[in-house]
Structures are given as C-alpha cells and as structure tokens.
Amino acid sequence: MNPTTIRKDFPVLDDETLVYLDTAASSLKPRQVLDAMDEYYQKYGVNVHRGVYNLSYVATTKYEDARTTVSNFINAAFNEVVFTRGASSALNLVASSYGLNNVKAGDEIIVSELEHHSQVLPWQNVSRITGAKLIYVPLDEDGRITVDNFRSVLSDKTKVVALNYVSNVMGYVAPIKDIIRLAHEVGAIVSVDAAQAAPHMAIDVKDLDCDFLAFSGHKMCGPTGIGVLYGKRHLLEAMPPIEFGGDMNDNVDKFDASWKEAPYKFETGTPPIAEAIGLGRAIDYLQGIGLDAIHEHEVELRDYTVKRMKAMADIELYNPNAETGIISFNIIGVHPHDAITYFDGDNVCMRAGHHCAQLVVKWLDVPATLRASFYLYNTKEDCDKFLATLERAIAFFREVGF
Numbered sequence: 001m002n003p004t005t006i007r008k009d010f011p012v013l014d015d016e017t018l019v020y021l022d023t024a025a026s027s028l029k030p031r032q033v034l035d036a037m038d039e040y041y042q043k044y045g046v047n048v049h050r051g052v053y054n055l056s057y058v059a060t061t062k063y064e065d066a067r068t069t070v071s072n073f074i075n076a077a078f079n080e081v082v083f084t085r086g087a088s089s090a091l092n093l094v095a096s097s098y099g100l101n102n103v104k105a106g107d108e109i110i111v112s113e114l115e116h117h118s119q120v121l122p123w124q125n126v127s128r129i130t131g132a133k134l135i136y137v138p139l140d141e142d143g144r145i146t147v148d149n150f151r152s153v154l155s156d157k158t159k160v161v162a163l164n165y166v167s168n169v170m171g172y173v174a175p176i177k178d179i180i181r182l183a184h185e186v187g188a189i190v191s192v193d194a195a196q197a198a199p200h201m202a203i204d205v206k207d208l209d210c211d212f213l214a215f216s217g218h219k220m221c222g223p224t225g226i227g228v229l230y231g232k233r234h235l236l237e238a239m240p241p242i243e244f245g246g247d248m249n250d251n252v253d254k255f256d257a258s259w260k261e262a263p264y265k266f267e268t269g270t271p272p273i274a275e276a277i278g279l280g281r282a283i284d285y286l287q288g289i290g291l292d293a294i295h296e297h298e299v300e301l302r303d304y305t306v307k308r309m310k311a312m313a314d315i316e317l318y319n320p321n322a323e324t325g326i327i328s329f330n331i332i333g334v335h336p337h338d339a340i341t342y343f344d345g346d347n348v349c350m351r352a353g354h355h356c357a358q359l360v361v362k363w364l365d366v367p368a369t370l371r372a373s374f375y376l377y378n379t380k381e382d383c384d385k386f387l388a389t390l391e392r393a394i395a396f397f398r399e400v401g402f
C-alpha cells in the first residue's frame with residue numbers, strides 16, 4: 001500500500017502541514033465515503049422500510065446492502081448485524097437487553113481495568129440493578145489481560161465476560177479467542193468491544209465464536225453516528241428491544257404490541273441511513289487496500305517512532321511493546337494537557353487525557369497520558385514531524401523549568 005497515494009483520498013489532508021495522529025479517537029474520512037453519503041442526500045434522500053415508491057425502495061436497498069457489506073466484513077449472517085449509533089450504544093444494548101434479563105444476584109460479570117467506559121459502565125449499571133458482582137481480571141505488569149489471569153477469575157458463577165479486543169490506551173491485542181473458549185466452558189457469554197480492532201484487523205466472528213461484538217464507523221474511515229452490534233442469532237432473537245417506537249414494531253394494539261424480528265426490533269425510528277451507506281463504503285475502501293496491509297503499515301510506523309522515542313531522555317512510554325499503532329506516553333514532569341498545546345502549535349493532532357478509560361490511567365498511576373495513533377494515511381514524514389515537535393517540546397519545557 002502507498003500512503004502517499006492514499007492521502008489524496010482524504011480532503012482534510014489537503015492541508016499538508018497537518019500531522020493527524022488521533023485516529024484512535026476518530027479517523028479521517030475519504031472522498032469515496034463522503035461521495036456515497038452525498039449521493040444518498042442528493043439523489044434518493046428519503047426514508048427506508050416505509051415508502052411504497054421507487055425512491056424509498058432505492059434507499060432501502062442501499063441501506064440493507066450496507067448491512068450485507070458489514071456482515072460479510074465480519075463473517076456474520078445478514079440478520080446478526082444491528083445498526084446502532086456507535087460502539088457505545090451497541091455495548092449498552094447488550095448490557096441493557098441481554099444483561100438485565102439474564103443476570104441475577106450472585107452471578108459474576110468479568111471486566112477489566114483496560115476497558116473503555118463504554119464497556120465497563122453499562123455493566124456497572126447491570127451490577128447495581130441486579131446485584132451481580134463485577135470481577136476485574138488482574139492486569140499483568142505491562143497492563144495486559146492474559147489468559148492465565150483471566151482463568152484466575154473465571155468460575156461457574158461467571159455469566160458475562162465483557163472485554164476489549166484492542167485497548168484504546170495501551171494498544172494491546174487481548175487473547176480474546178482463548179478467553180471466549182474458556183468462558184464458554186463455564187457457560188458464560190462474551191461481549192467483545194472491537195472499536196479499536198475492526199478498523200485495523202480482519203475479524204471473523206464465527207472463528208472467534210464471540211456472542212456479541214461491537215464497533216463504530218467513525219474510527220474506520222466511516223461517518224459518525226453509526227456503529228454495529230453483532231450478536232449470535234439465537235441471542236438476538238431472545239432479547240427484548242430497549243427502545244420502542246416507529247419501524248421496530250409489528251402489530252400494535254391499545255395495551256400491547258409485538259416486535260419485528262432482529263435486527264429490526266433494535267433499530268427504532270428512522271435509522272442513520274446515510275451513515276450506514278457511508279460505513280458500507282468505508283468497509284469497501286478498507287478492504288480494497290487490505291486490512292493486513294493497513295495493520296502492517298501502522299505497526300511499522302509505530303516501531304519506527306517508538307525506537308526513536310526510547311532514545312530520548314525525559315519520556316515515559318507506557319506501552320513500548322504494543323502490537324498496534326497506538327503509543328501512550330508522557331513527557332516526564334509535564335502534564336499532558338500542557339504538552340498537547342505545544343503539539344497543537346505545530347499542527348500535530350494527538351489526544352491528551354484519560355481517553356474515556358480512567359481505570360487504566362489510574363492503573364498506570366498518572367493523571368493522564370498523551371496518545372499518538374497511526375492509520376493508513378500516516379507516513380514516515382508524519383513520524384519525523386511528530387518526533388521533531390516532541391524534541392522541541394521537551395527542550396521548551398526544560399527551559400521554562402517544568
């Protein structure tokens with residue numbers, strides 16, 4: 001793959017001074033995705049599943065074609081793909097529908113300190129309501145979830161395992177397939193947060209045998225406002241909807257109503273139509289380049305950058321051996337919110353904070369971290385510009401006496 005050619009697809013990168021290293025928060029969007037969404041609004045921008053006229057038929061077909069694209073992307077069946085607002089609402093759907101109806105006092109739910117708030121807070125809520133206990137997988141000394149540590153907390157009380165596939169702070173890939181196998185041996189279901197995995201590596205839900213898997217469009221070249229919940233067919237069928245209203249219902253009487261089959265009973269109201277179409281196009285775009293090539297490219301940029309950072313004094317690196325394109329670090333003695341303003345001055349976009357994952361930042365025992373994350377449009381020049389700014393930032397903060 002050639003990132004120099006790829007960059008031409010991303011209008012935001014027309015600004016050649018920009019160094020965009022915040023893909024873990026949200027990726028940039030290529031013209032192909034913008035054009036697909038624009039075409040919807042310009043040529044057939046009407047509602048789906050409702051109108052008995054050609055334009056509505058076209059919109060419905062494009063919307064459902066996007067579902068086919070998503071299902072092929074993760075090797076799911078068509079009706080195992082629920083469109084949601086994002087990974088957060090997908091993970092909330094699992095907790096509020098499956099969790100609240102299947103978990104009871106005395107049961108255990110396994111999570112970890114490596115989770116994004118979207119994975120841990122919905123299960124805190126289930127725990128509060130049902131009396132089930134939240135159990136944390138102890139992280140190893142690098143902050144990883146290991147199979148042995150997972151085994152140490154798994155028991156016949158475990159009913160749900162809710163973990164990330166790739167950590168948004170540490171960039172570690174969890175041994176999720178082994179975890180799923182072990183969880184199934186005790187009869188637990190596994191809900192996988194793949195928000196940081198789906199944009200960067202091929203996912204096969206049948207091979208993983210996960211029960212649920214969630215991701216967002218906006219981290220993988222797609223639009224905001226769209227995400228995916230994959231759920232095994234029999235689980236989705238048994239789950240009640242958590243939102244009620246138009247389009248999700250079947251028959252409606254005065255005091256009762258029935259629902260459509262999954263996935264439609266979970267897609268209440270007018271869905272994010274342009275966004276689903278944009279996500280479908282984003283998946284085509286990524287697959288056209290190849291997920292393996294993208295992953296390899298990010299890791300190459302990461303290794304190149306980390307090697308140079310390791311040679312710098314005054315840097316604390318929190319994940320020197322991660323296997324994805326995320327670098328979490330701090331300039332020793334400098335608050336990341338001070339440091340980030342220096343990077344912004346050089347038009348280097350990064351993230352500073354707790355990354356909606358306070359538990360792992362607390363585990364690291366720091367107030368916050370800086371995070372640089374790479375994607376298919378980043379180049380070695382981006383790395384060099386970032387490193388040059390970093391060197392200047394360190395010199396600056398030392399000079400002013402931090």
Ligand SMILES: Cc1ncc(COP(=O)(O)O)c(C=O)c1O
Nearest residue numbers: 086087088116118168195196216
């Ligand atoms: C690991 C992880 N899970 C879940 C989310 C939530 O995604 P969204 O904000 O798109 O719902 C994020 C976003 O940062 C994430 O990194």
